Amino acid sequence: MSESSPGKKSISAIKGTKDILPREARAWQQAENIAKNVFELYGYREIRAPVFEATELFEKGTGQTSDIVIKEMYTFTDKGGRSVTLRPEYTPSVVRAIIEHRLYLQPGPLRFYYIGPMFRYDKPQKGRYRQFHQIDIEVFGESDPAIDAEIVEMADYLLQELRISDTETLVNSVGCRKCRPAYIKELRTAAQAVAASLCADCQRKVTTNPLRIFDCKIETCGELARRFPEITAYLCAECDDHFRNFRAYLDLYGIPYRIEPRLVRGIDYYTKTTFEITTVKLGAQNAVVGGGRYDDMMKDFGGPDICGIGFAAGMERLLSVARLEKKPESFVFIAHLGSEAKKVALGIARDLRRQAVECLLEFKERGLKAQLGRASKLQASWSLIIGEEEIKKGQFLLKNMKTGVQREVRLEDIPDLVRTESRQD
RNA sequence: GUGAGUGUAGCUCAACUGGUUAGAGCAUCGGACUGUGGAUCCGAAGGCUGGGGGUUCGAGACCCCUCACUCACCCCA
Structure with a gap:
């Protein structure tokens, strides 16, 4: 945490800066x-x-x-x-x-x-x-x-x-530049007249930049400044x-x-x-x-x-x-069962992405339960299930994760299905 | 630059007037569970209590220093 720690030093963001996650x-x-x-x-x-x-x-x-x-x-x-x-x-x-x-x-x-x-x-x-x-x-x-x-x-x-x-x-x-100097002059004389009652900062401003006295938040300075001439009149x-x-x-x-x-x-x-x-x-x-x-x-x-x-x-x-609207995120989680299905899944993922469908899959081969659990945790809108049977049929199971409804679909229908249905939500 | 407040696990917080090996929930990871998710149960990992010094038999707690964060002054977006 701190720079003075002797053993393991961890580097953190510079003071006054931050990561936007x-x-x-x-x-x-x-x-x-x-x-x-x-x-x-x-x-x-x-x-x-x-x-x-x-x-x-x-x-x-x-x-x-x-x-x-x-x-x-x-x-x-x-x-x-x-x-x-x-x-x-x-x-x-x-x-x-x-x-x-x-x-x-x-x-x-x-x-x-x-x-x-x-x-x-x-x-x-x-x-x-x-x-x-x-x-x-x-x-x-x-x-x-x-x-x-x-x-x-x-x-x-x-x-x-x-x-x-x-x-x-x-x-x-x-x-x-034509009118301000005359005003500054007036302001300065007004400020000078009460300089003794101003705070140290403002006393300095009398000579450097009397306009800035107006910025002072100290009450006594504010009181005095209220009686100073205003630029609008000059x-x-x-x-x-x-x-x-x-x-x-x-x-x-x-x-x-x-x-x-x-x-x-x-x-x-x-x-x-x-x-x-x-x-x-x-x-x-x-x-x-x-x-x-x-x-x-x-x-x-x-x-x-x-x-x-x-x-x-x-x-x-x-x-x-700001109160920005939360845009719903929508993506397809591809679950694959068996090493053959994994290969198919990889290709399908690529093809869907080429058609502007966001999708995600895990490379590790796990049970369907575990994969759907994963999809659910990641808040996938859809899961696409690919197993031996599906590959044989050329039809895959597309499951709506919100409603739980699933149906058999052909690959080429997925982009449209995903887009139209997610718009309805 | 000045002042005040706060620092315990990734997050939110416990730990009595100083007293064993600093705990819990959530989150993470693994398992129960190899074709149907959010649940449940079991388990694991995660901490030099921001850092350094001091007081004490003994400090997460008390004192000093330091660092960081937060807020305010100042300034400005």
Whole structure:
């Protein structure tokens, strides 16, 4: 168990990572398929980028003052002396790929999705892991606030398809490079005035990033922050207009939301729209979806001046509250009696599999009782019994394990029988 | 990084105020049972009680250290 045990040491999964065992993997596949289907309906296409990138990509993209970059990255030097980082989020990678492959030359707007592992050196707790998985979507080259609303609506639909209820959608605008500085200045002076009453952390934020004071959960800080100026009152005409229209489109879709002027995403690049979808069922880590607009990133990376927007959803969190339907599994267990029957059974198994019928058989020669017991324990839907008589007749016994009814069938009838009858269950 | 809680078989849990060789159920494997399953009965295997140190005649239990897990802070998906 532990590394310090002297004798037999057993190796276990790294802290904050976990194995997804077959039972659970089934649910993952289902959720991934649902997500892919939803995204494709909205015109999104999959893009796959490497799990590790130049460290610089995240320093520039995610931001030097974000906690993710400051203390949560898996960064190491490879054998060529390069500093590389296991991606803590996906957006910078996509932006990099678009610039690198000049994808912006294709007719826009560009819509991408991706599902895969991300890495952050956090202390694990409920809904938070060091290797976790995100569903991520990004849109480039669409500045109309209708897209902001459309991706929220799409996220909403995704949650619906996953049968996740009791969610709340929070929206905000964090302004742009034109209006935010003025607001930050006001905010900073307001914070400075009461700095002595703020917690140590928040006192530091006054100079580094006063927006983050809003995130503080200490009551006294919250009390004080409530009297701070709110960004929504300081938006420039363009940002204000964008925010107003964004909300109008949400209303058009009939999506309920709450304006949360203190909603501050911890990633530096956001501009204008930010949003988050939370659920009460998750404990402290209650955000299942989070995202926003990042109009300057492409330009900042030396690409063309193309705006971007996207969101990420945490797979582990989604799965812990999703109510997926259990898909019935159906397979045929082949029981064989005698060495001749075993040979026949092997061939039949192969033929059935070629016809998309899942089947299983044990190689050990045992009594019929034992084999049916096995089938039953493995929860086979059907058993196919093959003995001397059956081989002679060219007819085999197909037994429905649920009803116990069995009948003589010819080999070529099995695929249809198995499929139609299992659909009726 | 900080704090709290919990560590006994694959899983769920026992073991009195410290007292023989740490038990049970479920699961696993074998047998009863070589042409009809889920049952039943019998049996087997499975543990350095997370690890190390200490107190004691004696520790699964008490003390210290450590590791892991869980939850919360923080941060976020």
